[in-house]
Amino acid sequence: MNKKMVGSGMAAILLLLLGAWWMGWLTKQEDPLITKMREIAAAPPEQRDDPAIREQFRERMQGMSDEQRAAMFEQMAPIFVPLMMTRFTAEYDKFMAMSPEERNRELDKRIDEMQARGGPGGPGGGGGQGGGPGRGNMDPKKMAEFQKKMLGWTTPEQRSKMQNGMQMFANRMKERGLTPPPMQGGGFF
Numbered sequence: 001m002n003k004k005m006v007g008s009g010m011a012a013i014l015l016l017l018l019g020a021w022w023m024g025w026l027t028k029q030e031d032p033l034i035t036k037m038r039e040i041a042a043a044p045p046e047q048r049d050d051p052a053i054r055e056q057f058r059e060r061m062q063g064m065s066d067e068q069r070a071a072m073f074e075q076m077a078p079i080f081v082p083l084m085m086t087r088f089t090a091e092y093d094k095f096m097a098m099s100p101e102e103r104n105r106e107l108d109k110r111i112d113e114m115q116a117r118g119g120p121g122g123p124g125g126g127g128g129q130g131g132g133p134g135r136g137n138m139d140p141k142k143m144a145e146f147q148k149k150m151l152g153w154t155t156p157e158q159r160s161k162m163q164n165g166m167q168m169f170a171n172r173m174k175e176r177g178l179t180p181p182p183m184q185g186g187g188f189f
């Protein structure tokens with residue numbers, strides 16, 4: 001009789017565990033914000049710019065420790081990086097279609113915006129150290145791992161355009177007598 005009760009008990013426990021797994025209670029669930037970001041990334045470009053989602057993301061990140069932020073970024077980078085690079089490529093192509101004078105005006109506008117935010121050469125920005133507030137120096141090994149992942153999330157064409165765009169920006173800053181921001185890790189690409 002004891003074997004029958006033990007067997008029944010084990011079967012009941014197994015059924016409960018199987019039911020809990022089926023309901024998703026035993027699996028690690030993705031952060032709802034990350035799920036929403038995946039949906040946005042899959043949406044057509046004209047539906048991707050949602051200020052409410054950006055604000056939600058900012059609020060979520062504010063209460064996190066550096067380790068938590070890094071973990072969240074690591075989860076979101078495979079979504080964001082391709083999305084940002086697609087957007088950058090479209091902007092770059094429009095920029096390159098401009099005349100040299102129009103390009104300089106656009107670069108000047110972006111440099112002025114950066115300075116107004118307190119970037120290199122801006123209010124209290126001095127020469128600028130890059131990285132922004134709350135970002136310490138990344139471990140070189142982690143930086144190398146991140147750079148390797150970046151290569152998987154971007155195309156050679158995108159990386160070439162990014163490198164050229166950063167170089168044009170830095171050159172324009174120098175023409176204006178400003179010190180360009182340092183490229184973290186020598187640049188990603």
